[in-house]
Every structure is written in C-alpha cells, then in structure tokens.
Amino acid sequence: MKADYRPDAVIGHTLVDVKRRTDTVNTVRMALMQLAYALSDRDSQSAGFLVLVDPKITPQRLLDEQRYAQRTLNPKVAGRLHVITYHNGEFHGLPHTFNPTDRGELLRLVEQVLEMGGTRIPSTRIYYELLRVLVHQWLRNNGPMTADWLATKTGCSYPTVAKALEQLGPAIKRLSDRRFELAYFPKDEWARLVAVSDRMRSTMRFADRSGQPRSPDSLLQRVQQFDRPDLAIGGVFCARHYYPDFDLIGSPRLDLTIHCPGHYADLTFVERLDPALEKTKDSREPAKLVLHFIRREDPLFEKRTNGLNWVDTAECLLDLHEMRLESEARDFLNSFPVARGKV
Amino acid sequence: MSDTKEVMKLVSPGSVLAQIAAAIPADCRRNLTIIGSLAVGYHFFGADNTVMVRTKDVDCLLSPRVEAVLSGVAIAERLLQDHWQFRHDARWSKPGDANTEDKNLPAVRLHPPGIQDWFIELLTVPESPIDQRKRWLRLKTSAGHFGLCSFGFLSLANYQPILTPLEIHIAKPQMMALANLLEHPMIRPETMSGLIDGRAIKRSNKDLGRVLAIAHLSIAREDDTLLGWPVQWLPALQVCFPHDWHALARRSGDGIRKLLDSPNDLDEARHTCEFGLLTSQPPNTEQLRIVGRRLLQDAIEPLEKMA
Numbered sequence: 001m002k003a004d005y006r007p008d009a010v011i012g013h014t015l016v017d018v019k020r021r022t023d024t025v026n027t028v029r030m031a032l033m034q035l036a037y038a039l040s041d042r043d044s045q046s047a048g049f050l051v052l053v054d055p056k057i058t059p060q061r062l063l064d065e066q067r068y069a070q071r072t073l074n075p076k077v078a079g080r081l082h083v084i085t086y087h088n089g090e091f092h093g094l095p096h097t098f099n100p101t102d103r104g105e106l107l108r109l110v111e112q113v114l115e116m117g118g119t120r121i122p123s124t125r126i127y128y129e130l131l132r133v134l135v136h137q138w139l140r141n142n143g144p145m146t147a148d149w150l151a152t153k154t155g156c157s158y159p160t161v162a163k164a165l166e167q168l169g170p171a172i173k174r175l176s177d178r179r180f181e182l183a184y185f186p187k188d189e190w191a192r193l194v195a196v197s198d199r200m201r202s203t204m205r206f207a208d209r210s211g212q213p214r215s216p217d218s219l220l221q222r223v224q225q226f227d228r229p230d231l232a233i234g235g236v237f238c239a240r241h242y243y244p245d246f247d248l249i250g251s252p253r254l255d256l257t258i259h260c261p262g263h264y265a266d267l268t269f270v271e272r273l274d275p276a277l278e279k280t281k282d283s284r285e286p287a288k289l290v291l292h293f294i295r296r297e298d299p300l301f302e303k304r305t306n307g308l309n310w311v312d313t314a315e316c317l318l319d320l321h322e323m324r325l326e327s328e329a330r331d332f333l334n335s336f337p338v339a340r341g342k343v
Numbered sequence: 344m345s346d347t348k349e350v351m352k353l354v355s356p357g358s359v360l361a362q363i364a365a366a367i368p369a370d371c372r373r374n375l376t377i378i379g380s381l382a383v384g385y386h387f388f389g390a391d392n393t394v395m396v397r398t399k400d401v402d403c404l405l406s407p408r409v410e411a412v413l414s415g416v417a418i419a420e421r422l423l424q425d426h427w428q429f430r431h432d433a434r435w436s437k438p439g440d441a442n443t444e445d446k447n448l449p450a451v452r453l454h455p456p457g458i459q460d461w462f463i464e465l466l467t468v469p470e471s472p473i474d475q476r477k478r479w480l481r482l483k484t485s486a487g488h489f490g491l492c493s494f495g496f497l498s499l500a501n502y503q504p505i506l507t508p509l510e511i512h513i514a515k516p517q518m519m520a521l522a523n524l525l526e527h528p529m530i531r532p533e534t535m536s537g538l539i540d541g542r543a544i545k546r547s548n549k550d551l552g553r554v555l556a557i558a559h560l561s562i563a564r565e566d567d568t569l570l571g572w573p574v575q576w577l578p579a580l581q582v583c584f585p586h587d588w589h590a591l592a593r594r595s596g597d598g599i600r601k602l603l604d605s606p607n608d609l610d611e612a613r614h615t616c617e618f619g620l621l622t623s624q625p626p627n628t629e630q631l632r633i634v635g636r637r638l639l640q641d642a643i644e645p646l647e648k649m650a
Contacts, residue, residue: 210633211626212559218566275636 005034006155008262009109011102013046015039018113018263023056025065032069032081039077047080047095053110054087086110113264126156128193128200129296130164132314134182135190136300139313139336144179155261155297185333185343194321201257201294201318204267205287210276213288219254219273224307226269230259232301234292234311235319239328241302241310243335248328255319257292257311259299267291292319351397351539351618352460356384358392362455363401363463364509368421372511374414376404378466378500380553380620382513386505387560397622400452401463404514405491406501408480411467415482415491418465419451423486427453430462438487445479448490468501469493472584496522502579516557517572518579523550524643525591527598530608540618544611551602552612555631556620558638569641576646592650596643603635 007015015038017031028050035048055062062083070078084093094103133153137145147161154161165172165180173183193200208214214222220237232238235255239246258265270277270289277289292315301309311319313336320329333339359381367375377385379402388394403418405411429438435449451465465482469475470493479490499522504512527547534543561568576595580588602608610628617625626634 209629210562210637211630212562212634214566221567272640275640276633 005038006261007035007038007048008113008264009105011105011109012099013043014098014102015042015046015048016051016106016109017049018051018053018110019055020053020113020264021056022052025057025061028052028057028062028065028083029069032065032083036069036073036077036081039080040074044076044080047082049082049084049106051084051086051091051106051110053085053113055085059085125200126154126160127164127167128196129154129294130156130161131168131186131189131193132312132318133296133300134168135185135317136312136314138182138185138338139317139333141336141338144173144175144181146179153296153298153300155295185339187343194318197318197322201292201315203293203322204291205280205283205285206270206277206289206291207280207282207285208274208276208288209278213276214274216251216254216288219289222273223254223256223269226272226308228269228308230266230299231269232257232259232299232309232311232315234316235290235323236325238310238316239320239332242313242316243332245335246328247331248325252323253287253290255290255292255311255323256308257294257299257301257315259294259301261295261297265293290319290322351399353395353397353622354381354461355392355395356381356388359401359461360385360507360509360511360513363403364507364511366422366425366427366455367511368417369510371414371418371421374405374407374410375418376406376501376504376512376514378402378404378497378514378519383516383519383553383557383560383620385507385513386516387564394623397619399461401461403463403465404497404501405465405467406498408468408470408493411491412480412482415451415465415467415480415489416484419453419482419484419486419489422453422463423484426456428456429486430454438484438489440488443488445481445490448479448481448488450492451482451489465489465491466497467491467493468498469495472498472586496525496583498583499525499579502583515575516561517575520554520557520572521576521579521595523554524595524598527551528594529598530601530605539615542611542614544615545608547598548602548608548611549615551598552615552631553620554599555612555634555638556616558642559616559621559626559631559634562634562637567641569638570645572642573646573649576642577649589650592646595646596639599635599639599643603632603639609635 007017009016015035017035019027019031022028031050035050039046039048062085066083069081073081082093082095084091130150133150147158151158151161168186168189171183171186171189172180174180220233223231234257235253236246236248236251273289280287300312302312303309317329317332320332333343360377363377379400380396380398381401384396384398405414430452439448452462454462467480470478475495477492477494479492482489482491499518500514502515502518504514506512527550530545530547532545534545535549558569577592580592584591602612609632613626613628613631616631
C-alpha cells in the first residue's frame with residue numbers, strides 16, 4: 001500500500017486525495033492512513049490533504065476522527081495531515097499557509113471531480129495489472145522488457161514489479177541483460193484473474209430499461225461519435241479487429257474500457273449513448289453495455305485515426321471470458337502465432 | 344381532430360383504409376391525404392388486419408387549398424350518395440344552411456353505412472404559412488352546408504405523403520410528429536371534450552403522446568431511425584414555413600421537454616398511448632420517458648442545432 005498508493009493529485013508539495021459524499025468513517029480513516037504512509041516517505045515540506053466534498057459525516061464526527069489520527073500517528077506526520085471539507089463552493093479547514101495559486105488548482109480539481117459525476121473507481125491489485133501487461137506483450141510478440149519499462153507502464157514501483165515476477169515463477173523467461181518476458185501463457189494465474197476480473201476491472205454493467213434495446217452495433221456507432229481518448233472498444237468488436245476470422249455472428253453487448261489513472265471516471269457519456277441504459281448489479285440480467293476500468297499509467301490502447309481506440313489483447317481476452325464465450329476465447333488466444341498450440 | 348364522449352374503438356387500420364379508398368371518388372384521391380392515428384397505424388401495421396389500434400375519427404386532409412372546396416364537395420356528395428351518414432353529436436344534430444355562420448358550421452363527419460365505430464372528417468391545409476389560426480371554408484352540398492377546417496401545422500402532415508398500394512396517400516408519421524411538436528410548445532390546460540377510457544386528458548398531452556407513440560413504433564421498426572428525422576424535418580419546415588423555419592425548429596422541443604418534466608402530464612400521455620396507437624403493447628411511463636429522451640437526443644436537438 002505504501003509504495004503503490006497514488007493520490008488523486010500532487011499540488012506543489014501537497015498530496016491531495018478527494019472523496020465525494022463520503023458517508024463512512026472507515027473511508028476517512030483509510031484515506032488518512034494512506035496519506036500518512038505516503039507522507040512518511042517524503043520530506044518535511046510535504047503535506048497531505050484529504051478533501052471531503054459534501055461529506056455525509058457530521059463535522060463533530062470528522063473532528064473526532066482527526067483527533068484520533070493525531071493521537072495515533074507520529075507527530076511529524078500528523079502535523080502535516082489535514083482534513084478539508086468542501087461544501088457550497090467553500091473550503092473549510094484549508095491551512096492559511098496554502099498559497100492562492102495552489103488553492104486555485106485545488107478548486108479546479110474538486111470541480112473536475114464534481115463535473116465527472118463523481119463516479120469513484122476503486123483501486124485494484126497491481127499484480128493483475130502487471131499480469132495483463134505481460135500477457136499483452138507476449139501475445140503481440142513485442143519482445144522482452146525491462147522492469148523500469150513495466151513499472152512506468154503500470155505506474156508501480158520496482159519492488160512491486162520484482163514481487164510479481166517472482167510470483168509468476170517459471171512463466172517468466174529472464175535474459176542475461178536482465179530483461180524478461182513471458183515464457184508461456186500462465187494458465188493458472190490467468191484463471192485466477194478471470195475469476196476476479198469483474199472486481200479487478202471495477203466492471204459496471206448497464207441494462208436496457210426501454211423494452212426496445214438498442215443493438216450493440218447501434219451503441220458502437222454512437223460511441224464512436226464521442227471525443228473520448230480515454231475510451232476504448234473491447235469485447236467481440238475488438239476481437240474481430242485482432243482476429244478477423246473470429247467466429248461469432250453479431251455481439252451480445254458492447255464492452256468499453258475506460259482509462260482512469262485517477263480515482264474518478266466520467267460516465268456522463270452513458271446517458272448520451274442511450275438514455276435507456278441503467279446500471280445493474282444483477283449479473284443474471286442481460287447487459288447491453290459493460291464498462292471496465294484500467295487504472296495503470298499507460299492503458300496500452302491500440303490507436304486508431306478515426307473512431308475510438310481498441311483495448312489491448314489481454315483486456316479483450318478477459319472480456320470474452322466474462323461473456324462466457326470460452327470456446328471463442330480459446331480460438332482468440334490461438335489466433336496469435338506465439339500462442340498457437342501452446343495454450 | 345374531433346372528440347367524443349364514448350371510448351375509442353378498436354379498428355384495423357388496413358381494413359378501414361381499404362373501405363375509405365374504395366369510397367373516395369378516384370379523381371379526388373390525389374387531393375386527399377389520410378393523417379392522424381389511422382395513418383400512423385396503417386404505416387406501421389400495414390395490411391395486417393390482426394393488429395388493431397384504438398381510434399374514432401379518420402382525418403382526411405384535402406390539398407391544395409384552392410381545390411379543397413371542390414374536392415370536399417365531391418367527396419361528401421359521393422359518400423352521402425353511398426349512404427354514409429352525418430355523425431350527430433350534442434352540438435351538431437344536422438348540417439348547417441345558408442344562414443349558419445362559417446364558424447358554426449359542422450365539419451364533414453360521416454359514418455360508413457351501418458358502422459358507428461369510426462367516421463371520417465374532412466380538413467384542409469392553412470391558406471398561408473403565417474396563418475396558424477383555425478379557419479373555416481364553406482362546403483355547400485345537397486345535404487346542407489358544412490365547414491372545412493384548417494389550422495396550425497397541418498401543411499407539414501401534407502409534406503411528401505406516402506402513396507399506399509390502396510392508391511390513397513397517408514402522411515409520413517415523422518411529419519405528423521413534427522406538426523404536433525410545433526402545435527404544442529407548452530402543455531395547455533384545455534382538455535379533450537370527450538374522455539379517453541374514463542379520463543379527462545389535456546389535448547396537449549394527447550397530441551404530444553401521439554409524438555411519443557410514433558417515435559416508439561419507429562424505434563421498434565429500426566433502432567436508429569430517429570437519427571434520420573431531422574434531415575427530413577428541415578426541408579419540410581423550409582418549404583412549409585419559408586420565413587419562420589429557424590424559429591420553429593429552435594422551439595420544436597419545448598413542449599416535449601415540458602411533458603417529460605411533468606409526471607402527471609406524462610402519465611396522461613401514456614394513458615392516451617395505451618388507449619390509442621400502442622394498445623397492443625403499451626409501454627409504461629418510464630419506457631415512454633426513455634422514448635422522449637431518445638427523441639430529444641436523436642431528432643430534436645440536431646434539428647435545433649441545424650437552425
């Protein structure tokens with residue numbers, strides 16, 4: 001948690017974590033601890049702001065929580081940790097020493113969070129981010145990579161990369177120049193990821209409420225009109241891009257992946273895509289739109305000159321598994337020369 | 344365009360249109376376009392006589408206006424000769440005469456012989472694009488004097504109508520939808536003179552409900568069909584309202600937005616759909632709201648932007 005924690009923003013020397021409409025003390029406590037860990041790694045100039053936008057917790061309860069934290073934490077860290085609330089356009093608890101330029105930037109950050117509709121995307125296990133990148137690199141036959149490269153792409157630390165490589169054991173082929181790549185498709189690790197992929201990718205499912213569902217093709221045509229470089233097409237449509245002989249007529253749904261290296265994703269496009277779409281938690285209900293989220297630094301989207309990007313091969317494979325298209329997922333995997341006959 | 348106290352009857356659009364086509368003199372058919380719920384029903388359900396819609400009046404629009412009186416008289420005479428009957432109601436027990444003021448003349452509302460479930464009503468297009476008020480032309484027939492009514496945006500319903508295999512024209516549903524959108528930039532308090540399945544309904548809600556019903560049926564036929572509407576609406580507006588089309592296009596969504604924002608009005612609109620065009624598979628209020636939002640996004644907002 002310590003090394004891989006990423007705040008929503010760093011303004012000057014201040015780490016900022018923004019939480020909207022928080023209603024549980026546990027969320028506040030966890031956020032304070034994360035900021036405290038991060039501050040303990042930094043110089044004494046740095047500070048940590050936990051900004052609570054329109055919190056649902058009473059001011060007294062928040063004050064109590066701050067006092068507990070101050071009593072518990074090392075004073076060198078606790079003194080630099082601030083809980084700030086934002087309500088009706090006003091900050092409360094902002095230190096007087098915080099300069100006006102940085103204040104403006106903080107305000108812009110909060111407004112951005114509010115404009116985005118405040119859809120908070122939870123953190124995921126970085127190990128699975130690393131695994132997906134490794135699989136993608138292997139399927140695309142992109143050759144060996146360095147730990148620095150992988151750390152940069154995923155936004156994690158070198159020790160985290162080292163630990164992940166160790167966990168993958170013999171599936172990692174190490175070269176004499178310290179570069180590495182997958183030796184084979186890590187079936188067991190992949191199966192573990194598939195089992196938790198909806199959680200790891202913060203998957204959201206949207207069902208039709210009109211009684212006249214738009215076809216996934218219609219949704220695809222429409223989403224292409226949006227200027228959203230953070231969106232990429234996955235699922236069956238993407239599988240056909242990587243594997244033109246993909247053997248499935250039509251598509252049961254539209255899968256999109258959103259790149260959100262911060263904590264918040266802008267989902268306002270869903271209403272524009274189709275006002276009939278409503279988020280559902282019932283996994284048995286047929287979804288017409290499924291959103292997945294990538295938190296890593298580089299989404300590895302395949303760029304297109306016209307229309308939305310494609311997701312990487314590993315995301316696409318996960319989408320097929322999530323749709324229970326197991327035989328098609330196997331064919332998709334085998335369509336890559338490096339995997340043919342080896343998986 | 345008229346109201347009754349009784350509940351609207353289930354009719355088969357294909358069979359009613361066939362009866363009308365057979366009854367109208369051949370040389371008058373080119374002047375006549377069927378508009379309203381029967382035209383919508385025929386467009387979507389065609390010759391499938393098993394699909395029924397609820398309606399009571401079949402609105403027949405005569406054009407061009409300069410020929411409307413001649414055609415109207417010819418049609419009325421022919422139908423009366425074939426024993427179609429004047430439709431009596433509380434206000435009009437018989438046709439007018441030379442002493443009846445234009446505004447007090449009854450419309451040509453005629454039942455087919457032996458059938459009370461529905462009747463035709465003759466209308467015509469307004470004289471000029473800037474005159475949207477209700478106007479009456481006098482029709483002198485052997486049975487007495489009638490009024491031929493014109494109002495509002497009826498000229499849009501007459502824009503490039505569809506010729507059916509029955510050799511009679513029906514209005515394009517999307518043009519009727521546009522006419523109704525423009526007719527009701529707000530939800531006016533006036534209610535229909537008759538009840539619809541026991542409920543008093545505001546006329547605005549009935550007409551805007553018709554717009555939603557047309558959109559619903561269009562989407563059922565093809566997912567993205569509403570996307571094509573603004574590019575058809577724009578030239579129709581420019582032809583029918585060469586001076587005002589900008590302003591009309593810009594306010595085309597005012598009424599439907601108000602309807603969607605008002606739960607009670609939307610429920611009235613849903614009620615008219617359930618006891619009207621969508622009687623076979625009526626949507627619930629939420630589904631109708633979604634139809635309205637799709638209509639706004641796909642058709643109305645692009646039209647507003649074009650203007």
